[in-house]
Amino acid sequence: MSGLIGKTKEKKSNIDSEGTLRIPAPKNIGNKEHYQRLNYLIQSSAFLSAQINDTDESLSRNYMKNMDAIRKKNQLALSPQVKRQVCKKCHRLLVPGRNLEMRIMNNTKKIRKRDVKAIRKSDILTYQCACGERKNFPIGKDPAYQLHLEKPGNLISI
Amino acid sequence: MSSVRKEEKRVAKRRQVYKPILDNPFTNEGKLWPHVTDQNLVFQLLEEKVLKRWKLLQEVGKDDACVTVGFNEIVGLLSPRDTETPSDARDEYLLFVCTKDLPSVLISQIPILCEISRLTVKLVQLPRFSLARFEDAFKDVKHNGMCLVRADDHYKNFARLIADKVESLSIPWLHSAEFQRAPVKLVATTAPILKKTAASDAKKPQKQQQQQQQQQRSS
Numbered sequence: 001m002s003g004l005i006g007k008t009k010e011k012k013s014n015i016d017s018e019g020t021l022r023i024p025a026p027k028n029i030g031n032k033e034h035y036q037r038l039n040y041l042i043q044s045s046a047f048l049s050a051q052i053n054d055t056d057e058s059l060s061r062n063y064m065k066n067m068d069a070i071r072k073k074n075q076l077a078l079s080p081q082v083k084r085q086v087c088k089k090c091h092r093l094l095v096p097g098r099n100l101e102m103r104i105m106n107n108t109k110k111i112r113k114r115d116v117k118a119i120r121k122s123d124i125l126t127y128q129c130a131c132g133e134r135k136n137f138p139i140g141k142d143p144a145y146q147l148h149l150e151k152p153g154n155l156i157s158i
Numbered sequence: 159m160s161s162v163r164k165e166e167k168r169v170a171k172r173r174q175v176y177k178p179i180l181d182n183p184f185t186n187e188g189k190l191w192p193h194v195t196d197q198n199l200v201f202q203l204l205e206e207k208v209l210k211r212w213k214l215l216q217e218v219g220k221d222d223a224c225v226t227v228g229f230n231e232i233v234g235l236l237s238p239r240d241t242e243t244p245s246d247a248r249d250e251y252l253l254f255v256c257t258k259d260l261p262s263v264l265i266s267q268i269p270i271l272c273e274i275s276r277l278t279v280k281l282v283q284l285p286r287f288s289l290a291r292f293e294d295a296f297k298d299v300k301h302n303g304m305c306l307v308r309a310d311d312h313y314k315n316f317a318r319l320i321a322d323k324v325e326s327l328s329i330p331w332l333h334s335a336e337f338q339r340a341p342v343k344l345v346a347t348t349a350p351i352l353k354k355t356a357a358s359d360a361k362k363p364q365k366q367q368q369q370q371q372q373q374q375r376s377s
Contacts (some may be wrong), residue, residue: 014170020348021170028177029342038180039340046184048357077345082182084263097237104229104302106338116298125264137263137347145261149345156176156344 025156034074041067042082042093048094055130057092057099064091080147089133099130104139172348179345183338184331190269191257193326194196197285200323204254204284207316209295216264216297229264229302236275236306249308250317251279256303259289264302273329279306281327282320 014022029035041063058086071078078144085094092098105124123140127151148153196199208225215222226232232253253272257265272279289303296305309317330336 019169019171021173021351022188023174023176025176025344029344031178032340032342035178035180035342036340039183039338043331043335043337046331050332051335072279077177077179079179079181079343081262081266082180084266085182085184092362094267095274096233097269097274101237102233102267104228114216137261139264142189143259143261147262148347150262154346155179155181156346158342158344 027158029158031074031076034070034076038067038071038076038078041070045093049095049098060093061091064093079149084127084135085133087133088135089127090129090131092129092131094127094129101128102126103128106140170351173351175347176344177341177347179343181341181343183341184329190329191225191283192281192324192327194283195242195323199290200282200320201288202285203316203319205291205295207313208305209291213295224308226306226308226314227296227304232304232306233271236271236277236279238274238276241335243275249310250321251277252282252303252307252309252313252317252320253279254282254284254307256289257283258286260303268304269327270329270332273327273332277372279327280317280321280324282324 016022045060045063045067048063049057049134054060061103067090068086068091086092087094087140088115092099094101102128105126106119108119108122108125122142125137125139127135127137206348208222211223212225226235236253255265255268269281292301292303292305300323307313307317331338
């Protein structure tokens with residue numbers, strides 16, 4: 001008996017070194033039907049955009065517009081990769097070579113030959129949609145930049 | 159005795175929160191980029207056959223016509239245009255990209271571009287820290303961590319050796335309708351723990367009283 005009393009375990013603290021209370025990840029999520037609906041609309045839009053040679057892409061854009069409306073109404077989150085692939089103005093699914101032009105721009109005025117690294121700091125990647133809308137990404141500012149999702153351990157698959 | 163800091167850490171200020179997120183069924187980078195069986199050997203071959211040759215030619219003051227360097231130049235060459243296909247379109251092309259050292263937004267569309275392009279392109283991902291070797295070889299030339307090599311007579315053997323080590327590119331959603339299951343994932347973040355204080359509890363009834371007074375005035 002005395003041995004058993006000695007083995008009583010101390011409760012482990014769930015608080016980590018940064019003062020954050022650690023909670024295990026849930027096994028299920030709510031609103032799964034809504035996410036499935038979004039997924040279906042994205043894939044239908046991609047199929048129409050890739051398979052049918054239609055310059056206007058009206059049906060594909062309509063699906064994407066629906067998807068965006070559902071997402072906003074139900075407060076659902078999309079990954080940044082999805083959001084980067086859709087034009088905010090015309091709701092086109094951006095496919096390079098078809099409706100997307102990619103270019104690295106640099107608007108520095110004072111260009112000194114030896115200052116190559118300084119010039120690269122102001123590199124801006126531009127995605128230009130067929131409608132003329134642009135998305136700018138300042139890639140030169142911090143080349144090692146990672147999204148919160150891209151950092152290891154932050155994205156958990158169910 | 160424990161320090162004040164340790165005591166502070168015992169009391170949690172933030173808690174972990176999991177938020178559901180819909181991932182892109184098409185931009186799974188692990189699947190997009192073709193697998194390379196021996197990355198180090200591939201990089202050694204690239205260094206010996208292409209980078210060193212480029213360096214030597216630059217010293218003499220010449221350019222290697224088969225090698226295209228820089229994001230804008232490569233994207234311009236690969237983008238399908240309405241004009242006739244170039245005369246060298248029959249040749250195979252090898253596109254080397256330092257995937258591990260570049261921001262993901264810069265390289266995310268490259269595999270799709272290679273698949274859509276009229277040219278036959280073999281996409282090769284390079285190991286981590288290969289960008290530093292690129293810097294050393296290309297120096298002042300803007301390379302953006304990628305170079306495109308046209309496999310003409312001079313680079314034919316080199317291309318054959320590389321092709322054996324690299325799987326072919328496949329992006330099924332561009333060619334067929336294959337439904338993918340909803341890739342719903344969880345994002346781990348933190349949120350502050352808001353504790354109920356006596357002051358905040360006292361404020362609530364005051365607010366309610368104010369609202370009631372306003373309603374009475376309006377009526």
